[in-house]
Amino acid sequence: MRILITGGAGFIGSALALFLQENHEVLVVDKMRSGAVFENGNLECLGHFKNLLGFKGELYVADINEEKTLKIIKDFKPEIIFHKAAISDTTIYDQNKILTTNLNTFKEFIKLSIDLNAKLIYASSASVYGDAPSPQIVGINENPKNPYAFSKLMMDVLAQKYYDKAHLVGLRYFNVYGKGEFYKGKTSSMIVQFAHQILAGKNPRLFRGSDRIYRDFVYIKDCLEANIKAIEAKNGVYNVGSGKARTFQDIVDILQKELNTNLSCEYIKNPYEKFYQFHTQAKLDESFAYKPKYSLEEGIKDYLPEILRLFEKEVNV
Known part of the structure; x- marks a missing residue:
C-alpha cells in the first residue's frame, strides 16, 4: 500500500x-x-x-x-x-x-x-x-x-x-x-533523562512527592x-497506554536496578504544580484490538541498549 x-x-x-x-x-x-x-x-x-x-x-x-x-x-x-x-x-x-x-x-x-x-x-x-x-x-x-x-x-x-x-x-x-524520543530534547521522557543522569554519575533529580505522581507510561x-x-x-x-499507573520514583528505582547503581535522589520543587497532571491511567477500550504487552520494567529493559548507545554516542561526546 x-x-x-x-x-x-x-x-x-x-x-x-x-x-x-x-x-x-x-x-x-x-x-x-x-x-x-x-x-x-x-x-x-x-x-x-x-x-x-x-x-x-x-x-x-x-x-x-x-x-x-x-x-x-x-x-x-x-x-x-x-x-x-x-x-x-x-x-x-x-x-x-x-x-x-x-x-x-x-x-x-x-x-x-x-x-x-x-x-x-x-x-x-x-x-x-x-x-x-x-x-x-x-x-x-x-x-x-x-x-x-x-x-x-x-x-x-x-x-x-x-x-x-x-x-x-x-x-x-x-x-x-522508547527509541526515537531522544531528539525531542527537553520534552523527551523522564525515562531517558533519568537514565542519562544516572549514567553520568549524577543524583537523579525528581520533583518532591514523586512517589505520589503517577503516569501511564507506554x-x-x-x-x-x-x-x-x-x-x-x-x-x-x-x-x-499501558492501563497501569506508575510513579516517577518507580522509573528511577527500575533504572538503578538495571544499571546496578545506588545513587541518592535529589528532590526539587515542582514549578509546574498548578498545571500538572498528578495521576494518569488509560481506560482501554475492549472494542479496540490494541493490547499492550510491555510493563514498565519490560519496556525499560528492552530500551536500555538504545539508552546506553545514546549516552556513548550522543551525550558523552
Whole structure:
C-alpha cells in the first residue's frame, strides 16, 4: 500500500516509517528541525534526520500549513495517512499558532482523506483529560489545561463530524517512551533523562512527592502496535497506554536496578504544580484490538541498549 506519515522524522512517526517500509511504499513529510525556537526557547520542530537512518522510502521536507504540501500528498495518492505532525509542546501558549497548525490543517487532511478515499489515523493526546480522575475515559471529564491539549480535543470533536464520510481514528497517547524520543530534547521522557543522569554519575533529580505522581507510561513498541491495529478499527478515539499507573520514583528505582547503581535522589520543587497532571491511567477500550504487552520494567529493559548507545554516542561526546 501507499502510506503517508506526516511528522515522520519525529518520535512515533519515524518508528512507523521504519516498520512499514518493509512491505509498503512510504512517504514521510516532515518540516525537519532548524534553529527556530518558540518563545520558551524550545525547538519549533523536532524532526531529526537520525531518526530516519535506515529509511529507504521517500522524504519530502515541507510545512503542513503550506498548500504545496497538500498537492505533493495528493499526487502521491496515499491509501493510509498517519498524521503525526503538530506543535506538541504543552508549554507553548500562543493559541493562534497552535490552533492554526494543529486544528486548521487537520480539517484539510480530513478533506484530503475523503477525496482520496484514504484511511486517516491521527495523533490525539491524553493531555485532553487535564486533571480528570483516573482511569481516564474517552468522552468523560475532558478538561484541557493548555492550548496544545485544547487543539487535540478540538481535533477529536471535528473528526466526529466526518465519521459517516471517512475512516477516522484518533489515538490518545499517554506517556510514550522508547527509541526515537531522544531528539525531542527537553520534552523527551523522564525515562531517558533519568537514565542519562544516572549514567553520568549524577543524583537523579525528581520533583518532591514523586512517589505520589503517577503516569501511564507506554512503550513505543506498544504504541506502534496501536497504530497498526487502528487501520482496521472502527471510527473513534481510543486511549493508547499501558492501563497501569506508575510513579516517577518507580522509573528511577527500575533504572538503578538495571544499571546496578545506588545513587541518592535529589528532590526539587515542582514549578509546574498548578498545571500538572498528578495521576494518569488509560481506560482501554475492549472494542479496540490494541493490547499492550510491555510493563514498565519490560519496556525499560528492552530500551536500555538504545539508552546506553545514546549516552556513548550522543551525550558523552
